[in-house]
Amino acid sequence: MLVTEILSSLLLIAGAIFFLAGTVGLLRFPDVYTRLHALTKADNVGLGLVVAGLVLQAESWTVAGKLLLIWLLVLLASASIAHLVAKAARKKGIELWK
Amino acid sequence: MNNIYLYTIVGMGLFTLGLYAVIVHAHLLRKILAINVMGSGVFLVLVALAARNQGTAPDPVPHAMVITGIVVAVSATALALALMLRVRAKTGQAELSEESLE
Amino acid sequence: MTLLQLMFDTLLGFSLLWLAWQALTSPDLFRAIVLFIAFGLLMALTWIRLDAPDVAMAEASIGAGLTGALLLSALARLGSKNGSRAILEKKHQAGSMTENTKNQLPFRLLLMVLLLAVAAGLVYVVLTLPENIPGLGILVEENLESSGVSNPVTAVLLNYRGYDTLLELSVLLLTLLGVWSLGDMTKQHESFPGPVLSTLSRLLVPLLIMAAGYLLWVGAHAPGGAFQAGSLLGAAGVLLLLAGWRPGTRLAGLPLRISLVLGVAAFVAAGMVFILLGRQFLEYPPSFAGVLILLIEAAATLSIGITLAALFLGGRPKFSQPKFSRPKLNQPKSSQPKFRRHK
Amino acid sequence: MYTNDQKQHLQFAPGHSVIITLRTGLIRAVLFTLIWWILTDGAMNSWLVGVPVVLFATLVSVQLLPPFSWSLIGIIRFVPFFLWRSLYAGVDVARRAFDPSLPISPQMYHYRWRLPPGLPQVFMANTVSLLPGTLSAELGDEFLYVHVLDKTGAFASELMILEEYVADLFGLKLITDRSEE
Numbered sequence: 039m040l041v042t043e044i045l046s047s048l049l050l051i052a053g054a055i056f057f058l059a060g061t062v063g064l065l066r067f068p069d070v071y072t073r074l075h076a077l078t079k080a081d082n083v084g085l086g087l088v089v090a091g092l093v094l095q096a097e098s099w100t101v102a103g104k105l106l107l108i109w110l111l112v113l114l115a116s117a118s119i120a121h122l123v124a125k126a127a128r129k130k131g132i133e134l135w136k
Numbered sequence: 137m138n139n140i141y142l143y144t145i146v147g148m149g150l151f152t153l154g155l156y157a158v159i160v161h162a163h164l165l166r167k168i169l170a171i172n173v174m175g176s177g178v179f180l181v182l183v184a185l186a187a188r189n190q191g192t193a194p195d196p197v198p199h200a201m202v203i204t205g206i207v208v209a210v211s212a213t214a215l216a217l218a219l220m221l222r223v224r225a226k227t228g229q230a231e232l233s234e235e236s237l238e
Numbered sequence: 239m240t241l242l243q244l245m246f247d248t249l250l251g252f253s254l255l256w257l258a259w260q261a262l263t264s265p266d267l268f269r270a271i272v273l274f275i276a277f278g279l280l281m282a283l284t285w286i287r288l289d290a291p292d293v294a295m296a297e298a299s300i301g302a303g304l305t306g307a308l309l310l311s312a313l314a315r316l317g318s319k320n321g322s323r324a325i326l327e328k329k330h331q332a333g334s335m336t337e338n339t340k341n342q343l344p345f346r347l348l349l350m351v352l353l354l355a356v357a358a359g360l361v362y363v364v365l366t367l368p369e370n371i372p373g374l375g376i377l378v379e380e381n382l383e384s385s386g387v388s389n390p391v392t393a394v395l396l397n398y399r400g401y402d403t404l405l406e407l408s409v410l411l412l413t414l415l416g417v418w419s420l421g422d423m424t425k426q427h428e429s430f431p432g433p434v435l436s437t438l439s440r441l442l443v444p445l446l447i448m449a450a451g452y453l454l455w456v457g458a459h460a461p462g463g464a465f466q467a468g469s470l471l472g473a474a475g476v477l478l479l480l481a482g483w484r485p486g487t488r489l490a491g492l493p494l495r496i497s498l499v500l501g502v503a504a505f506v507a508a509g510m511v512f513i514l515l516g517r518q519f520l521e522y523p524p525s526f527a528g529v530l531i532l533l534i535e536a537a538a539t540l541s542i543g544i545t546l547a548a549l550f551l552g553g554r555p556k557f558s559q560p561k562f563s564r565p566k567l568n569q570p571k572s573s574q575p576k577f578r579r580h581k
Numbered sequence: 582m583y584t585n586d587q588k589q590h591l592q593f594a595p596g597h598s599v600i601i602t603l604r605t606g607l608i609r610a611v612l613f614t615l616i617w618w619i620l621t622d623g624a625m626n627s628w629l630v631g632v633p634v635v636l637f638a639t640l641v642s643v644q645l646l647p648p649f650s651w652s653l654i655g656i657i658r659f660v661p662f663f664l665w666r667s668l669y670a671g672v673d674v675a676r677r678a679f680d681p682s683l684p685i686s687p688q689m690y691h692y693r694w695r696l697p698p699g700l701p702q703v704f705m706a707n708t709v710s711l712l713p714g715t716l717s718a719e720l721g722d723e724f725l726y727v728h729v730l731d732k733t734g735a736f737a738s739e740l741m742i743l744e745e746y747v748a749d750l751f752g753l754k755l756i757t758d759r760s761e762e
Contacts, residue, residue, distance in 0.1 A: 152354075165309070197374040200402075203465050204395070206293070213308060218417040
């Protein structure tokens with residue numbers, strides 16, 4: 039019991055670090071395209087780790103299923119939205135940062 | 137002074153901010169935004185007061201009223217936006233001009 | 239209350255005020271709307287802090303989501319017509335504005351003083367309210383068993399204050415009629431939104447339907463209910479519309495109209511049936527209340543969802559005329575009014 | 582109602598019959614039933630609402646997304662590849678974000694499609710954005726426009742590998758090389 043709790047906490051903390059990395063990237067990266075990189079990839083891993091940490095604590099299969107469903111939906115949404123934002127930026131003629 | 141009164145005051149601050157913006161801005165879209173902020177302020181006061189009694193569950197009646205209010209607010213916004221587009225189609229601008237105010 | 243909680247509440251409160259201020263003063267309208275959406279999401283967080291999860295769900299989906307979508311689509315329509323001219327006009331106005339604001343300065347100062355007085359008055363009234371008033375919460379709790387549901391908010395919405403909810407559904411319907419009477423759906427030559435958005439909407443719409451059904455069911459005993467479910471259905475509709483789907487002429491006729499009034503109709507019907515049995519309007523016998531509320535909510539969910547999506551569409555969709563259209567008596571054909579679409 | 586033009590990009594699997602539609606409907610109904618069970622914690626009294634909702638969702642789903650071919654083995658091979666590479670992508674971008682010298686050198690790369698248009702291309706475009714250093718910026722007829730975070734990386738071969746995994750997932754065979762034609 040204790041092992042899963044420790045593992046779960048470690049996963050949650052790791053997840054939070056990735057969210058922080060995504061935010062730092064959002065602030066530090068120079069243009070819209072590079073910021074999208076930071077958001078999609080770091081937040082995907084961050085949420086994945088948080089979900090994994092919570093699944094370890096889940097009381098039942100349905101709760102674990104719900105968490106997994108949330109992760110998949112966010113994955114789908116963030117990948118699609120990143121593509122749409124990048125496409126809109128290209129259409130608007132925003133140049134790449136060199 | 138607990139957090140309930142904090143939120144009540146924030147709610148009234150939002151209401152006042154919104155009211156100021158409604159009066160000052162000429163652009164209709166900004167007026168619509170401002171009215172929405174005013175509405176949020178009112179809702180905030182209502183729900184904060186519903187949670188006023190420490191230790192008991194919050195009063196569900198204001199909650200239900202606020203849900204009703206949110207739905208009415210979105211429909212009012214939709215109608216206002218449609219009217220704004222109509223004004224724009226008729227007059228060529230979506231603002232209440234200075235002349236019409238005087 | 240711990241210090242940490244107080245800090246969080248203070249931060250949240252200030253963020254709300256700051257975001258509202260930014261949204262209302264930002265010179266760029268697009269930016270203003272995006273900030274307003276962020277404001278809506280923080281409001282949802284605030285509802286959670288105030289123990290109102292039902293309200294939080296309604297706020298996140300309607301207050302932030304649908305209102306944001308409506309505002310953005312209206313902004314796009316504002317900009318699409320002679321956009322460059324509007325910008326020129328604005329620049330011109332900005333020049334004259336500075337002069338005006340100089341003249342307006344005393345007026346603005348006066349306004350601020352007046353508004354500060356209003357705010358102070360409001361704060362005084364609230365802070366001097368009597369403490370520990372039981373409110374209606376106890377009454378709701380005592381009668382919960384006879385309401386047919388165990389979520390107090392749903393009980394208030396669909397049973398105790400059924401009148402309010404019925405009228406609210408009517409307001410929603412009236413709004414749509416108002417929007418429709420302002421003109422037909424504008425023929426927008428939107429470009430094909432691209433396969434990614436199209437696929438996203440095709441994947442998400444069935445899942446949104448599932449989620450709406452779930453909220454409808456769970457509303458009886460936990461946060462959720464017809465309004466939250468309806469707004470999810472509305473969101474599904476908005477997604478479909480964004481991906482280029484338009485109701486066909488057959489669908490936009492009678493089927494659309496029936497589904498729009500279904501909520502109000504079911505509500506009124508449920509109220510009327512028991513008048514015949516010697517009860518009052520909207521007074522349900524406790525043994526039937528649960529099933530009745532579920533039926534009304536199912537109809538209301540459908541109506542709310544479709545009404546919200548139709549509001550996003552922004553005008554009456556084209557529908558095929560019924561085949562049996564009769565010519566009007568005593569009126570020669572030539573004198574019938576000809577409708578012309580305004581530019 | 583979508584126009585024909587809009588529908589076209591989804592119909593890469595030619596000649597579906599009633600049987601295929603029914604089978605797809607059945608599989609999706611089972612999937613939605615599972616999701617309903619997860620959502621409601623398996624509450625028995627929820628099926629009164631659940632059955633019509635699942636049926637409606639299935640109907641809408643089959644309407645919106647026509648049946649497509651896929652392979653179970655492809656999925657089983659894809660999942661660990663994706664999990665590992667997306668974890669690596671997160672670590673990679675986090676490292677770059679925290680590095681004081683900000684080691685990035687962006688480039689727009691034109692990747693020539695081997696996959697057929699429709700769901701496979703969309704799936705790949707979405708996956709690309711979650712893999713190390715790449716972001717899909719536009720889905721063209723001939724090319725996938727990929728924004729690359731670091732042009733010195735081995736992104737080109739990585740994209741080829743990914744495309745093969747995606748082709749596997751949809752039970753497709755890639756045309757090996759176009760330049761030889």
